[in-house]
Amino acid sequence: MENNILLFTILGLTFVTALSQVFMLLLNNMKKHPGIDEMSDDELEEYQQKSREVLHDASKKANKILTNAELKGIEYIARQKLDIEKLVSDFNQQTRGLEGKLIEQFKISLEKTEKTYADYINVLQENLRQEEMKNQRLFQEKSSKMIDNAQQVMSAFIMDINNKMKIQIDEELKVIRNELETYKKHRFEVINKNIVDILEKTLEETLGKKLSLTEHSEIIFQSLEQAKQDHNLT
Amino acid sequence: MNVREIQQILLNNTYTKPDYIRRLTLIREYLESRFFAENKINFSDYLVNVKALQIDREALSVLDEHFFHLFTRDNVYLLINGLTESIKVLPTLTLYLAVMLDDYQIIELGKWFRQNLNPDLIIDVRCNPTLVSGCSYVWNNRYKDLSLHYFLSKKQELINRILDAYAKQQL
Structure with a gap:
């Protein structure tokens, strides 16, 4: 773009230069031949014819220069274009080559990075595993210690509780034994008092249906005779 | 007559x-x-x-x-x-029996009571199963217990002694 502008600027200057030369030439001619008003019509016509010829030559030369300039310009542009295309293809080629190199380098560096990363991960894993084992060992030691402590405390506590409970149970047993003795005593007293009723009820259940009428009759007569002997009839 | x-x-x-x-x-x-x-x-x-x-x-x-x-x-x-x-107006003896005896046994009882209490008495027999055995009677408005209860009560001390001996043996 800038080249195009430069080219057209050069062409323009060339045209202006040509025109100015033409005008200079004309002026020189006019200076050589001083006054138009003093000349005759034939001379004027001759000069006009010459000036026309000069102008025509000038314009022809100017056109020629312009054409040449245009052609040169076109040639320059074409050359430029070719150069640019070549440049572009070179650039693309260079770029592709560079791209390939870069990709390879990138691949290499990626592999390296991956390898490094894998190594780093392995190292990390190994560290973690060792740390874990260490923690596990520490945890086991601490928990064993804690369990031992707890066992000792529990044993002491249980023994203490056992002793206390033993004492308490002994006391309770003593109280219970006393109560049992009292109860037994009381029970025997109650039984002794009510033994007759108890026996009566027991015998009612067991003998009531077992004695025959004859046996009943015998018992009645025995009791009456006994009462008679004891003078206890009335 | x-x-x-x-x-x-x-x-x-x-x-x-x-x-x-x-x-x-x-x-x-x-x-x-x-x-x-x-x-x-x-x-x-x-x-x-x-x-x-x-x-x-x-x-x-x-x-x-x-x-x-x-x-x-x-x-x-x-x-x-x-x-x-x-x-x-006959003198009445109310007799309580644990079981109802048969007629002949009642007659025997009647004879016994007339022989030992009053020859003119007449018996009113009632059944009282709670007596278990023996009898009881009401004569001259007095109740006389000759049932099992009476005889067991007479032997209560003996029974208590037996129970104590048994308890000592077992316990």
Whole structure:
């Protein structure tokens, strides 16, 4: 773009230069031949014819220069274009080559990075595993210690509780034994008092249906005779 | 012969109130049939006809024609009513038994009581199963317990001693 502008600027200057030369030439001619008003019509016509010829030559030369300039310009542009295309293809080629190199380098560096990363991960894993084992060992030691402590405390506590409970149970047993003795005593007293009723009820259940009428009759007569002997009839 | 004498004849073989009333009813019915139905049948046959109890037949077998000639049409109800009323004034012994004995055993008891307490008494028998065995009776408004309870109570100390010995042995 800038080249195009430069080219057209050069062409323009060339045209202006040509025109100015033409005008200079004309002026020189006019200076050589001083006054138009003093000349005759034939001379004027001759000069006009010459000036026309000069102008025509000038314009022809100017056109020629312009054409040449245009052609040169076109040639320059074409050359430029070719150069640019070549440049572009070179650039693309260079770029592709560079791209390939870069990709390879990138691949290499990626592999390296991956390898490094894998190594780093392995190292990390190994560290973690060792740390874990260490923690596990520490945890086991601490928990064993804690369990031992707890066992000792529990044993002491249980023994203490056992002793206390033993004492308490002994006391309770003593109280219970006393109560049992009292109860037994009381029970025997109650039984002794009510033994007759108890026996009566027991015998009612067991003998009531077992004695025959004859046996009943015998018992009645025995009791009456006994009462008679004891003078206890009335 | 008066009511008292007739009653004495009846009471010779009758010891309980129900027996007395039942036999008196049989006599009355027989006399009614004899006087008013002109039934010539004798008393023994009559008892068989009416299906009287064996014990009643045995007890009333002692009543002969001489006994029935004491009754006439005019005095039959007078005497019967008199005999019915007189039972209320008889000395009554209320006897409680654990089981109801049979008639013969009751007769034996009746004989015993008349022999040992009062020859004129009549027995009112009741059943009291709570006695278990033995008997009890009410005589002259006094209750006399001769049941198992009485004899066990008499031996209470002995029973207690036995129980204590047993308890010591076992415990």
